[in-house]
Amino acid sequence: MTASVLYDAPGPAARRRTMISSIVAGVIILAVVVVVALRLAAQGQFTADRWGPLFNPFHQYFAAIWTLLGNALVATLLAAAVTLVLSLVIGTAFTVTRVTANKYYRWLVVGVIEFLRGVPVVIAIFFASRVLPEFGVSLPIFWYLVIGLTAYNSVIIAEIIRAGIASLPRGQAEAGYSVGLTRWQVLSSILLPQAFRVMLPALISQLVVIVKDTSLGFIISYEEFVRTANIIIQTTRNPIQTYLVVALIFIVVNFALGKLAEYVERRSSRARKTAAAPADPTLVDTGAAGGG
């Protein structure tokens, strides 16, 4: 708990102060909520018209809307899963190339990684959907989204795995070499498997970013949540309510993934008490803040 760093266990006077500020803060927050609610009510945001299509099972649009939202969820998870698998494969390949690359062409690998990392994902997706057809590669929209997302996420995953390898004690690689393994054998049978384990929490956190970024599919009309929501509100005219539901779905999915990452991290740091200090995944610039 951060609290203990910043203040002592409160005495009677401090407890009283905290109580008073709590009440004041609580009242102010409540007041804000009430003002917003009144404003919403004044604009007719609490009518059955607005909420019915989403929450009243007997509403004429209810079934259609939830079918659309269900399809959007499948579309989102499918795109995220395929992106994750491809990014893991390509990201590992990037790491291996970068680690084993001869210094005469390592700059090329680093250049590609920096380029892909610096370009906005939304542009990578748009680029895939516009440029590939110009070169005669026509794919279903799904693949343009996956290609755009993979272009970005594979280099992030490459960085995560590289950080994982860097966090391993040198003795691991040295032991491998000393028993006569080649560079490739050391990497594939000693370093990579351990790096994956160390960085598992960071990899799960990256999945949250991927899930969020699938929402960028709307610019190429992939029917994920944003596009679906925009289609729904053309009929129901309730943007606030629809986006609230969409946001809630994202929050539930991503919150669960975040908790899973925390759980895995706690478990692995317990299991590794005696080994080298684990790498702090938060120190890796995973661009977790990135994407949309």
Place this chain on the structure above:
Amino acid sequence: MGVIIEQFPLYVSGFLTTLRLVLIAGVLSIILGTIIAAFRVSPVPPLRLVGTGWVTVFRNTPLAVVLFATAFGLPEIGVNSSYFVFGVLGLVLYTSAFVCEAIRSGINSVSAGQAEAARAVGLTFGQSLSLIVLPQAFRTVIPPLGSVLIAMIKNSAIAGAFGIGGDLFANGVQLTSAQGYSAAGVLFGVMLGYLVLTIPGGILLGVLERKLAVAR
């Protein structure tokens, strides 16, 4: 690639709009994020609740959803404004959650003895936070805060895709769809525009990180 030279003024104006968007949103997100971080570490439970809720909501919701919810939702309750303002607002709401987490991790990295010493000489919570803890936290915060801001530069393209108009991405889209230039050249130029901001940003961050590094 000829398009980059032919349409150079359009690229420059797009770049400047993006830069304006990024600067405004960046400053506001840092201010708002710091406030939320102060909420999250404050001794007052309702404020902590607001801080935690804020971060949970905006960190787990995609920026595209935040942007559309702001742009379509606010007019519904009678708040009308330009798409640029909605774009800034969406970016600020979203980024502030990440700024908050970066700052909070910095506060956590300040050793307990510092805050204890501050309390021992009788500083109040506000004083020890603003005079002792935050100045030290900001140094550790530079790397994560920097990556948050670089991510925000890239995220500004989403605001462009959503339609604030006149920024790098929007101008690029206009060149490909309305003026019929080949997408490869146009979008390559757009990417360069963003790379001009993100790559030097990353290098600067690396330099700062080395300079400000403190042994703890």
